[in-house]
Amino acid sequence: MGKFQERFVSFFNNRWLVFVAAMWIQSCAGIGYLFGSISPVIKSSLNYNQKQIARLGVAKDLGDSVGFLAGSLCEVLPIWGALLVGALQNFIGYGWVWLIVTGRAPVLPLWAMCILIFVGNNGETYFNTAALVSCVQNFPKSRGPVVGILKGFAGLGGAILTQVYTMIHAPDHANLIFMVAVGPAMVVIALMFIIRPVGGHRQVRPSDSSSFTFIYSVCLLLAAYLMGVMLVEDLVDLNHTVIIIFTVILFVLLFIPIVIPIILSFFLERTDPAEEALLSKPENMEPGKSNQETDEVILSEGQEEEGTT
Numbered sequence: 001m002g003k004f005q006e007r008f009v010s011f012f013n014n015r016w017l018v019f020v021a022a023m024w025i026q027s028c029a030g031i032g033y034l035f036g037s038i039s040p041v042i043k044s045s046l047n048y049n050q051k052q053i054a055r056l057g058v059a060k061d062l063g064d065s066v067g068f069l070a071g072s073l074c075e076v077l078p079i080w081g082a083l084l085v086g087a088l089q090n091f092i093g094y095g096w097v098w099l100i101v102t103g104r105a106p107v108l109p110l111w112a113m114c115i116l117i118f119v120g121n122n123g124e125t126y127f128n129t130a131a132l133v134s135c136v137q138n139f140p141k142s143r144g145p146v147v148g149i150l151k152g153f154a155g156l157g158g159a160i161l162t163q164v165y166t167m168i169h170a171p172d173h174a175n176l177i178f179m180v181a182v183g184p185a186m187v188v189i190a191l192m193f194i195i196r197p198v199g200g201h202r203q204v205r206p207s208d209s210s211s212f213t214f215i216y217s218v219c220l221l222l223a224a225y226l227m228g229v230m231l232v233e234d235l236v237d238l239n240h241t242v243i244i245i246f247t248v249i250l251f252v253l254l255f256i257p258i259v260i261p262i263i264l265s266f267f268l269e270r271t272d273p274a275e276e277a278l279l280s281k282p283e284n285m286e287p288g289k290s291n292q293e294t295d296e297v298i299l300s301e302g303q304e305e306e307g308t309t
Contacts, residue, residue: 011265015138022131028184030157059114063121086126093120094181
């Protein structure tokens with residue numbers, strides 16, 4: 001039991017678990033891509049013209065772009081605190097829009113609607129910032145692959161949420177706004193204590209190459225699958241049971257990367273920390289960095305780890 005508990009603690013503190021949880025959060029961070037799907041509902045419910053909808057689109061784009069608020073809060077709050085702020089913004093902004101569209105709240109002026117869309121969409125900047133900051137700190141020598149994979153999942157987020165909404169099969173299209181308000185917030189709150197910089201040695205490990213290759217393969221398979229499913233659903237009138245099966249397969253693909261931290265924590269022998277410090281080899285050195293710079297990086301990481309013990 002003691003060994004299992006030790007393995008479980010290792011699993012919870014595994015940097016690959018943080019990376020996989022960040023991928024899941026990024027899968028919900030593409031709510032801005034769904035504006036084209038929810039704008040017709042807003043337009044018909046509130047009797048807006050195309051010019052007014054365009055102004056809401058500008059507010060949505062500004063919410064996507066203004067990320068300095070999230071960056072500043074990440075400097076003074078823990079990662080989970082920044083994620084909680086983003087989840088609340090997402091829930092309050094789009095939740096209030098849903099209440100207005102469904103007639104459960106009084107209609108607000110256009111400028112107030114723009115503020116709600118801005119606040120709701122700005123929540124995803126907190127998701128992006130927290131995920132990128134924590135994972136870049138956990139993988140300091142693999143920043144390129146980490147950022148690329150996380151941004152790729154953010155781009156797939158709109159398609160993933162659309163497929164989930166298709167499975168729900170709600171006749172009222174305003175429910176898509178409700179899903180945009182509640183879905184990402186629930187996922188982020190469930191994972192916010194996992195997304196964090198973890199202690200321990202962060203040098204390149206022998207398993208990193210195969211792990212990143214596996215993640216890349218899952219990303220490509222997921223993108224191809226989503227494209228195929230959307231084409232089939234547009235061209236063929238499918239039974240709802242088939243749509244449910246498609247969505248279940250989608251969730252399976254999303255959960256597959258969790259096998260990496262499970263294998264590393266429960267099925268592979270743990271490397272002694274003193275040996276891990278020796279894993280940094282010349283071939284793992286980043287292009288353009290001298291030996292002196294590499295030594296400084298390892299030294300600074302060692303000093304940081306001594307401070308955490």
